[in-house]
Amino acid sequence: MKNKNSKKIKTKSNKxxxxxxxxxxxxxxxxxxxxxxxxxxxxxxLYSKGFFNSPNI
Known part of the structure; x- marks a missing residue:
């Protein structure tokens, strides 16, 4: 009986x-x-707004 119960528990736990x-x-x-x-x-x-462009001095 213990084997049958453990198998059922294992299948449920696998799911x-x-x-x-x-x-x-x-x-x-x-x-x-x-x-x-x-x-x-x-x-x-930010790239489209020019955030990553180097500033012109």
Whole structure:
């Protein structure tokens, strides 16, 4: 009886681990997009305004 119960628990935990893995990956993707996206946007904005051009003396 213990073997049958442990198998059921293992299959449930495997499903939970797969779901947790997918949520972790999607969370990492969302954090990457929202972390890198604004940095790229700000850089492009400043570049378009001439922030990175050397000043003319």
């Amino acid at each position: 939970k681990n797969n779901e947790l893995g997918q949520t972790k990956n999607s969370a990492k993707l969302v954090l990457f997009i929202f972390g890198i996206g604004p940095i790229i946007g700000i850089t492009l904005f």
